Amino acid sequence: MDGIREIAVIGLGYIGLPTAIMFANAGFNVTGYEIREEVVEKINSGKAHIVEPEIDELLRKAVESGNLRATSDPEEIRGKDAYIICVQTPLREDKTPDLSYLESAVKTVAKAMKRGSLVVIESTVPPLTTVKMAKLIEELTGFKAGKDFYMVHAPERVMPGRIFKELVYNSRIFGGITPESAEMAERLYRSFVKGQTFKTNSTVSEVVKLMENTFRDVNIALANEFAFLAHQYGIDVFEAIELANTHPRVRIHTPGIGVGGHCLPKDPHLLLWPAKEDFGLIKLAREINDSMPLFTKDLLFSALKELNVPPEDATIAVLGLAYKGDSDDTRNSPALAFIEEIEGDVKAVKTYDPFVPGTSGSVEEAVENADAVVIATDHTAFKSLDWEKLGKLMRTRILIDGRHVVENPPRGFLFKGIGRGEF
Numbered sequence: 372m373d374g375i376r377e378i379a380v381i382g383l384g385y386i387g388l389p390t391a392i393m394f395a396n397a398g399f400n401v402t403g404y405e406i407r408e409e410v411v412e413k414i415n416s417g418k419a420h421i422v423e424p425e426i427d428e429l430l431r432k433a434v435e436s437g438n439l440r441a442t443s444d445p446e447e448i449r450g451k452d453a454y455i456i457c458v459q460t461p462l463r464e465d466k467t468p469d470l471s472y473l474e475s476a477v478k479t480v481a482k483a484m485k486r487g488s489l490v491v492i493e494s495t496v497p498p499l500t501t502v503k504m505a506k507l508i509e510e511l512t513g514f515k516a517g518k519d520f521y522m523v524h525a526p527e528r529v530m531p532g533r534i535f536k537e538l539v540y541n542s543r544i545f546g547g548i549t550p551e552s553a554e555m556a557e558r559l560y561r562s563f564v565k566g567q568t569f570k571t572n573s574t575v576s577e578v579v580k581l582m583e584n585t586f587r588d589v590n591i592a593l594a595n596e597f598a599f600l601a602h603q604y605g606i607d608v609f610e611a612i613e614l615a616n617t618h619p620r621v622r623i624h625t626p627g628i629g630v631g632g633h634c635l636p637k638d639p640h641l642l643l644w645p646a647k648e649d650f651g652l653i654k655l656a657r658e659i660n661d662s663m664p665l666f667t668k669d670l671l672f673s674a675l676k677e678l679n680v681p682p683e684d685a686t687i688a689v690l691g692l693a694y695k696g697d698s699d700d701t702r703n704s705p706a707l708a709f710i711e712e713i714e715g716d717v718k719a720v721k722t723y724d725p726f727v728p729g730t731s732g733s734v735e736e737a738v739e740n741a742d743a744v745v746i747a748t749d750h751t752a753f754k755s756l757d758w759e760k761l762g763k764l765m766r767t768r769i770l771i772d773g774r775h776v777v778e779n780p781p782r783g784f785l786f787k788g789i790g791r792g793e794f
Contacts, residue, residue: 375489375559379404379448380455381476383414383441385421385633385700386493386527387457389534392429394455395439397562403441404448404479414441422699422726425535445479453489453559454480457527459633460494466640468497477504481511489521489555495580495634496524497641501573505548517549523556524573526580531632531698542567546576581642584634585653590624591635592656595663598626598790608790609775626790628747628773629663629705631694636660636703663789664709667773670787671713671743674769678785680742685717686766688741690734691748691774692724699726706747709773725752735764743769746776758784 376399380391383405395401405411413420417431433439442448458472473494480490490508492501501524505516514520524546529537543564547553553570561568571579594612601608612623630636639657643649675682694704701707710720722730723737731737738744738761746753758781762768770781772788780786 374487375452375555376400377451378402378453378455379451379480379483380457381448381480382456382458382472382494383410384457384459385423385531385534386529387455388414388419388421388430389423389426389529389538390455390457390493390527391439392426392433393535393538393563395433395436396429399438399562401433401439402448402451403439404443404445405441406443408443411441411443414439423534424532429535445483448479449483450485451483451488453491454484455491455493456480457493460496460637460641462637462640468637468641468644470496470500473500473504474507477507478511481508484508484512484514484520486514486519487521489523489552489559491523491525491556491559493525493527495526495584495638495641496577497644498574498577498581499645500524500577501546502548517552521552521555522548522573523552524576525556525560526576528580528583531695531700539563540566542569544569544571544576544579546571546573546579548573578642581638584638585642585656587624588630588635588639588660589653589656591626591630592659594624594626595659595789597623599666601790602792605792607792625775627663627705627749627775628667628789629708630660631702631704631706632700633702661708663773664705664712667709667745667747667771667789668712670789671745671769671771672716674743674771674785674787678767678769680767680769682713682716683718685742686719686721686740687713687717688721688723688737688744690723690737690744690746690753691750692722692727692730693748693750696749696774697726697751699724701727704748705773709745709747724748725750735761739764740766742767743771745771745773747773749774749776 378399378401380403383403391401391403410420417434419426456476458476463469505522528541545553545556557568598608639653692706721737724730753776768784770784770786
């Protein structure tokens, strides 16, 4: 494997930790670098700090084999054969990318790397970023990119809840600053990747990753517009979408309370950031999807008005804080955006999420004496709730479904769902 035996993974979050586990269980000596001491301690004890199927068993195997250990000491990642950077690249308040975490990681790698090291950026970044980071390493080390070290953008393409399966079977793209860089990374990842692999240059790779998520974001915005129309026409948009999708060349996405996670709300902005000109559609889609928590608020307040419940006297129970079902990931969660929208206008907000600490201890506790329940996350457990039982605990029976979790509106409730009939 081009002499690669020792790997450092920089950032042990939702992508970095599973990646480190995969390489460790493939036989490499992996050191995970993470600045959060509590995360380092937990990983070294064989316990994951994130929720993901299979992660506890796979992490324990990697740690017990001696192939994986975590550290917060940059001295312990010196002289590795390969460095894989998996840090966040969030947006600032003005929707411009904050690359400070990436730059800090690259500077840490530059101090630690040796001549001949491979540096892989898995983080999602704006176009031309990998080339800029290679130049930064050149400035800091005196090494020449493509000659003294190798640099690649290899974007992650996994979904929470399916990470380990998709790390193995999804296709991967390796964008090198030189062809040799891409080839080296491809051979390294082939130690566990069984899906197709493709080699290109780093800027193409960066754009491909951003295009993938922008495509999804734009199509979700279209589905949300269909939901708006469904309220005007008094139809169930989900029935209409199901029928439309029987067409062999149509695949409409799913509308809902909003778009969350670490990719979709961010990546369209990253794609447009270096551009001299944008053409409107991508930004408009972002605006539509960002508006969905407010649209959900409108549904809620319309229901309160119908039952003569003043918002300032209402207690609202929000079920789900994660941006995605059966996950604990709350990054850019539309549930949190919705809560922020209503908090100043209602008496109280209670929350319950079986995966997120700090919420009510049970769904019953959350809905007790509530005037309305808002489903904000499509956790599997929410699909089988006993609404007759829960309704008896509530003061007013209003149910707002932001995720199409409730197939048949329960009797005795004023029910409103995104895309479910007249608004």
